[in-house]
Every structure is written in structure tokens, then in C-alpha cells.
Amino acid sequence: MTQIHPTALVDRSAEIDPTVTVGPYTVIGPHVRIGAGTTIGAHCVIDGRTTIGQDNRIFQFNSLGAIPQDKKYAGEPTALLIGDRNTIREFCTFNLGVPGAGGVTRVGNDNWIMAYTHIAHDCLVDNHTTLANNTTLAGHVHLADWVTVGGLTGIHQFVSVGAHAMIGFASAVTQDVPPFMLVDGNPLAVRGFNLVGLRRRGFTPDRVAAVKQMHKLLYRQGLTLEQSRSGIEALAGEMPAAAADVDMMNRFLASATRGIAR
Numbered sequence: 167m168t169q170i171h172p173t174a175l176v177d178r179s180a181e182i183d184p185t186v187t188v189g190p191y192t193v194i195g196p197h198v199r200i201g202a203g204t205t206i207g208a209h210c211v212i213d214g215r216t217t218i219g220q221d222n223r224i225f226q227f228n229s230l231g232a233i234p235q236d237k238k239y240a241g242e243p244t245a246l247l248i249g250d251r252n253t254i255r256e257f258c259t260f261n262l263g264v265p266g267a268g269g270v271t272r273v274g275n276d277n278w279i280m281a282y283t284h285i286a287h288d289c290l291v292d293n294h295t296t297l298a299n300n301t302t303l304a305g306h307v308h309l310a311d312w313v314t315v316g317g318l319t320g321i322h323q324f325v326s327v328g329a330h331a332m333i334g335f336a337s338a339v340t341q342d343v344p345p346f347m348l349v350d351g352n353p354l355a356v357r358g359f360n361l362v363g364l365r366r367r368g369f370t371p372d373r374v375a376a377v378k379q380m381h382k383l384l385y386r387q388g389l390t391l392e393q394s395r396s397g398i399e400a401l402a403g404e405m406p407a408a409a410a411d412v413d414m415m416n417r418f419l420a421s422a423t424r425g426i427a428r
Contacts, residue, residue, distance in 0.1 A: 171192070175193045176194045179196035180198045181198070181200070183200060194213075197214060200212075201220040204224065205223055207228075210226065214245070216230055216245070217246070217248065219249045219252075222253075225253075228257065230259075245270045246270070252273060253279065258281070258282065264305075272290050274291060276293050280299045280317075283300070283301045286303055289309075291303075292309060296315070307325050311329045313329065313330070316337065319333055320339065322339060324423060324424060330364060331344065334350025340353075341426055341427045342418075343426070347359055373411055377411060383398055
């Protein structure tokens, strides 16, 4: 049977798998659904139309599914969706979405989310990210797969961070960060590319060489963004082993809306 501490307050309408564990003094609202194997610590509040997948570890003192911090929100039925196998440490706040922008805040699978992280309305956090303590995502932020964010970092609304990028400690991220790049600071600056992360994820030497060349084209040769993009597009034919990585960079640069970190 579901292991619910006798001091927890769980609404009868909540859908909770029998294998879920709920700690002392936690409050779970009527529209919440929680999948198999998830554990929830003490003193959490899970509210709103929140769906949580399987095998998540949610530590004590979290607020998940509260209404968005947006003055336009008027009680519409928006949602928070959390996938599988995420670790969510203490004092995190994940908000519901707002109407007009999809109305859904999404967190994917296998993310490592450390204490005091805030994920605002309509954010999209993909898979395998690491968000260190006090990471703050404003509304509509998108973090792609394998992004790493250093502690005490703030990310401006509508910013996108590409896959495998790394953001250093105490950074102010106000522009889009292309895939693979290593950035930090306030104002934000590109310091290189995420070589250590790529090696840890099994990137071959050919793929690493392609990422290095993309970094040079964007940041080391004094080219305009249009010239850089033309050079990057040509890499797909020159370095076929990295064609998918080049394509991802091309798509990111084509869709960047806030200008890229330079």
C-alpha cells in the first residue's frame, strides 16, 4: 500500500500510485497525480494540476505546482508536468504555466536539481540537466539536454540554453547560449566550449574537433554571425561524423530570439 505518513494531508481525489512514499506534514492537492516509486519528503506542498512521473526523489520543503508569479494569472487550469527519475532537493519552487504560452511548465527525466532552485511558469527543462543551488529560471526559459548551471545563477525570461552547454557560478544569463558552449559572468561571456562535459558523455575525437571548430567560427575569428553560420553549415560535409551536432547548432542559431551570448 501507499506509504503515507499519518500527518500528511492528501486529498481524496489525488491519484497516487500504491508504491509512492509521502513524508510527514506534506500536503497534496486534489488534481495531483504521482507515479510509481516516487518518494516525497516531509513538509512539501504539491498542488495544482501537477503530474509527477516514476522514481522521482523529492526531498523535504518543496513547493511544486503553486500558481505562477505572474500578475495576469487569474486561476486558469494550467499545469506542471514532471517526468521520471528526477532528484529535487530542498526548498525548490516549480510553478504552473500561464495561459497564452502553452500553459504548461515541464521538467523532463533524469535531472539533478539542487536546493533553492526556482523554475517559473512555462519553463521547459529537458533531460539530464544539473541545476546547482539557487539556480533561478524566469518564465519561458528552455534548458536543453545535458545543460549544467552553476549555483547562484539567474536566467532571464525567454532565454534558451542549448544542449551540453555549461553556465558557471553566479552568472547573469540574458542572451541565448548556443549548444556546447562554456559561459559565465555578469555580464555573461563565452569562455570556451564544454570539453570536459563532452568527453564524459562519450563524444568521439571527431565530434569534439567539430565542436571546437564551431566555437572558433562563432567566437575566435572575428566573423559576423551570418558568416559564422555559413562556416558552420559547411562543416556537416567536411566532418560527417559530427553532422548531427552541426545540425543542432544550425537549428539553435536559426531559432535564437534574444541574440546569442558573444
